[in-house]
Amino acid sequence: MDNATQAASPQTRPTPRKRGKLNMADAVIHFILAVLTLATLLPFYNVVLMSFSTSVAVSKQMVYLIPTAFDLSAYGYILHEPRFLKALMVTLFVTGVGTSVNMLVTITGAYVLSKSGFPGRKIVMGGIIFTMFFNGGLIPFYLTMKNFHLINNLLVMVLPVAVNTFYMIICIAFFRTLPGGLEESAKIDGANDIQVLYKVVIPISMPMLATITLFYAVDRWNEWWYGVLFMTNVNLLPMQALLRELLTNYQQVLSSITTSVSVQNSDLQPEMLKMAVLVVSTLPIACLYPFLQKYFAKGVMIGSIKG
Incomplete structure (x- = not known):
């Protein structure tokens, strides 16, 4: 039993080292994917942010990552x-x-x-x-x-x-x-x-x-x-x-428009309206993706292999 244990120990010792190398590789891959994900989501985040911002913030280009104000004038214009x-x-x-x-x-x-x-x-x-x-x-x-x-x-x-x-x-x-x-x-x-x-x-x-x-x-x-x-x-x-x-x-x-008080009392900027239109037009259909994501990924792969 001792010989068997000694013979097995050299085979089990390198395991933590290999596992550490694998984790490092995973960390690098996850970091790269996270950066790419942020680069992809940032424009969409900026669109949503601008749609809720005030005309002053939009005109002064103050809308980047952190909201500086909150205004629903663009959505009020659309919904009214x-x-x-x-x-x-x-x-x-x-x-x-x-x-x-x-x-x-x-x-x-x-x-x-x-x-x-x-x-x-x-x-x-x-x-x-x-x-x-x-x-x-x-x-x-x-x-x-x-x-x-x-x-x-x-x-x-x-x-x-x-x-x-x-x-x-x-x-x-x-x-x-x-x-x-x-x-x-x-x-x-x-x-x-x-x-x-x-x-x-x-x-x-x-x-x-x-x-x-x-x-x-x-x-x-x-x-x-x-x-x-x-x-x-x-x-x-x-x-x-x-x-x-x-x-x-x-x-x-x-x-x-004379019925919307929020629209009358705000200086609606074209950029605000454009971003609000983008959000209204894409958000409902985007909500379907989480429910079909599993089939979507598998279907794209099947089409690429067998098509």
Whole structure:
């Protein structure tokens, strides 16, 4: 036993030394990542800080890391806009319904096109890829939407963008990597193609699908161009289009506001309004990231390896 203990002791002695080297390496890596994280978060922190600062602090460039004052004039200006709640409801509708339509069309289309036995698959794929490089132009597109009676219709921000070609190609590439034996075993048990898709394929594709869902949700949340292009009724503008209008015409609109005491008694600076608009437009959709972070990281990795 003594010989065994002596023989084992040389093997266990270097362990603390190796563990110390590993901790030092981890400390260096964590320090570098912390510096990079701070460099990434600092601009966002500065944006939030400026949105809550006073006009004096902003004009004198006193807003850096530590708050010097607190003022809600910029947010009061945005929230006292009569159309803000309507625009928010429009954006929530476009994000919810639009993302659902996006995922339905993308998943079903990608699943069908991932099958090599699908007749005319190459022709359909060629037509899909063609749309990535060419389009019919703005005027024909507008006339098409007009012929479909989608002017001043919220569906104009949903149906024309029902599928993103790039996202569909990612789904197709991922579906091709799934083992064919899973689908065959499900069909032997009596499942049809729709049941195979929704009970077998989708559950094992959740990381990739969650990532695509997040991409689509961000796209729909940031929708403003179709609102400006096809909405002549100002009450149907999405929130991003309304915020853009506030930024563009804030001096004229500000002079017309007579109901907000906080806005009347403060000297609202353009930078304050810009930063408040950034916070209002990005904060709600940013709240989705913590809930989808696990799937998001895994889905990006899967797409990079198997796509």
